[in-house]
Amino acid sequence: MSSLSIIVPAGGVGSRFSSEEKKQFYQLGGKPILYYTLLRLKNVDSLELIIGAAEEDFSRIEEIVEEVGIKNYILSPSGRERQDTVYNALLRASGDYVLIHDAARPFLSKIILDRCMENYVDYPGMICxxxxxxxxxxxxxxxIEQTIDRKRLILVHTPQIFNRKILLKCMSEIVSRGVHITDEAMALEYFGYEVGFVESEWYNLKITTKDDLHIADYILNNFDMLAGV
Structure with missing residues (x-):
C-alpha cells in the first residue's frame, strides 16, 4: 500500500488580505484560520504532516498544532514564493505520495477528501x-478577444496529490530553470505528465481577501450541513 505525506504551505504574507496579521493566523470563530485547516487534515492516514512557514512563526504554529492534537509533524522553512516553500517541504517528505493543501483553505470536507483519495495512485498527479x-x-x-467553452474550464482548489518522486523531479527542474508556477500541478503539466481531476465543492473556499471572511463565517457556522457531517 502506498504511503502519504501531507504538505501545508503556510509561509504566505497575505498581501491581498490587507491586514497586519498574516491571514493563516487571522481569527475566524475565535480560532486561527490555520487551526481549521489542520483540523480537517488531522485524521488523514499519513506518515507526517509538513508545514512550510517562516521560522519566526514556528512557535506560534507549534501551539496551533498541539491544540489540534497532531503529533507527527515537521516544520519546514518557507521560501520566497509558494513554490519554494513547497519544494523545501517536499525535500523533507518521505511518503510515496504527497498531499498538498492550502493553509488558508479551512473548509476541506471528508466528501472532497474521499474523492481525491479514491484513485490518486492512478495518476502522477490528482487535483480537485x-x-x-x-x-x-x-x-x-x-x-474581449473571444468566448471560451466553459465546459472545459475549472477553478482549481486543493488538496492536490502527487507521486512524490515525479513531483520532486519536476519541481527541481522548475526551480533550476526559474519558471514561475501558481500550483504544483503546473510543474507536472510543464513536463507533459497527466494530471487527473475530481470535483470539489464551492464551500472549499480559499480565504484570499477580507471580503472572503463574510462567506467564511457562513460556511463555518453551517459546515456540518454543507459537508454532510
Missing amino acids: GVRVKDTAKLINDDR
Missing part, C-alpha cells in the same frame, strides 16, 4: 476543482 458556471471570456486589457 469546481466547474465554471458563468460565461467565460478571454480579454486583452479592456477588450
